Amino acid sequence: MTTHALQDAVKAVRESTPLVQCLTNTVVAEITANVLLAVGASPAMCDTPEEAGDFAAIASGVLINAGTPSSEQYDGMRAAIAGATGAGTPWVLDPVAVGALRQRTAFCLDAVTRGPAAIRGNASEIRALAGAGSGGRGVDATTDVASALDAARQLAREHDCVVAISGERDLIVSAERATWLRSGHRFMPLLIGTGCSLGAVCTAYLGAAKEAGISAHDAVLAAHAHMGAAGGVAGSLSAGPGSFHSAWIDALYALSAEDIERLVSCEEVEA
Known part of the structure; x- marks a missing residue:
């Protein structure tokens, strides 16, 4: 980038x-909303089957996070995907713990065929979604990011989307491009919702990018850079995960584009 x-x-x-x-899991709804506000977006937790499809048609972007789905939320997610697809609204699939549980795996395998603009997950989730693994230990990855590169490329090419793999280094993959991103801090995995809210920030960036003529790859990469740069700043100011939380939200709000560029490093992967 x-x-x-x-x-x-x-x-x-x-x-x-x-x-x-x-449309996200119940554990992370509050932190997701706060993160979106901090980066400059407007959150809406509209997930009922009766309203989700209509709302997706007016939203800038839609997040589908399969973290704690109920039967009603599955219906809401399906309605939102249909509404987003019909309106041309970019939507992001976060296949939380895919491969580990049968029902959510079936849902995500179907959802990925319906035109997501991006897929965001850890290495085990991305491999499982591509049929190259059985998933991780619940929401935790059991393989490293590099091991999911081929699976990400497969998904990106088959579904014409961006695939983002989170880890110690993030990897952003699209049909013709792959980019390593180094950012973040060791406290980030110790705070609930950092990954799930990253999916929401990717959604915000994709929605804004569509109107501004910015590529989806660059939008997803910028979303990861924003989150990781803020994590690096917050980590340097914090004694542990509790103080990190507040410092991270502040950094998401305060960092300029120039700050973000300075605090991260990107490397393109050779074909």
Whole structure:
């Protein structure tokens, strides 16, 4: 990613205040909403089957997170996907713990065929979604990010989407491109919701990018850079996960595009 593209993506989010519909798990709803507000987006937790499809048609982007689904929420997610697809709204699939549990695996395997703009998960989830593994230990990955590169490329090419793999280094993959991103802090995995809220931020960036003419790859990469740069700053100011939480939200709000570019490093993967 060029500095210009990163700055354009950050600016697009903060100027357009994308409306992000979050169909997400009950554990992370509050932190997800706070993170979206901090980066400059507007959260909406609209997930009922009766309203989700209509709302997806007016949202800037839709997050589908399969973390704690009920039967009603499955119906809401299906309605939101249909509404987003019909309206051309970009949507993100976060296949939480896919491979480990039969019902959510079946749901995610169907959802991925319905046109997500991006898929965001850990290495075990991405491998399982591509049929290359059986998933991790619940929500925790049991394989490293590099091991999921081929699976990510397969998904990106088959479904014409961006695939983002989170880990010690993040990997952003699209049909013709793959980019390593180094950012973040060791406290991030110790705070509930960092990964799930990252999916929401990817959604915000994709919604803003669509209107600004920024590529989906650059949008997802910028979302990860924003989150990771804030994590690095917060970690340097914190004694542990509790103080990290507050410092991280503050950093998400305060960092400029120039700050974010300075605090992360990107490396393109050779074909």
